[in-house]
Amino acid sequence: MPFEGFPEDGLSFLARLARHNERDWFEAHRAVWDDQIVPAMLSWCAELCEELRDVMPRLVFVPRVGGSLYRLNRDIRFSRDKSPYKTHVAALLWEGGDKHDAPGVYLRVSPSEVLFAGCRTTTARSGSSLRCRTRGKPG
Numbered sequence: 001m002p003f004e005g006f007p008e009d010g011l012s013f014l015a016r017l018a019r020h021n022e023r024d025w026f027e028a029h030r031a032v033w034d035d036q037i038v039p040a041m042l043s044w045c046a047e048l049c050e051e052l053r054d055v056m057p058r059l060v061f062v063p064r065v066g067g068s069l070y071r072l073n074r075d076i077r078f079s080r081d082k083s084p085y086k087t088h089v090a091a092l093l094w095e096g097g098d099k100h101d102a103p104g105v106y107l108r109v110s111p112s113e114v115l116f117a118g119c120r121t122t123t124a125r126s127g128s129s130l131r132c133r134t135r136g137k138p139g
Helices: 008-019 022-050 124-134
Strands: 089-095 104-110 113-120
Touching: 008 022, 022 089, 089 113, 113 124
Parallel strands: none
Antiparallel strands: 089 104, 104 113
């Protein structure tokens, strides 16, 4: 299905979620997330993946929540802010290899912004090695 943008109702849902960030409200309005936001983001990611194929031939797109799409639930274990949900939708496309140790493209959409960024994710081991190399020490 071709990407046709994010539905106004979907963006409105994210704005209202910022004001009503609680489980009962979310569950009562979950269909907007499932039927509008997720399909729009998957569609955008699929088209973008095809567009970038020439410059990133091993770009990986896993079309599901928990694959390329980040879950809406926040990790609140160590946070002072106990709001259970993010108020944006986000995805990661990565180039080959392990999702958590590869260059990629990060996408995030909220009612107030669209973020499109190149990134490099690292595991603890490769991050340590990278930090050592940037300080002039052997990795």
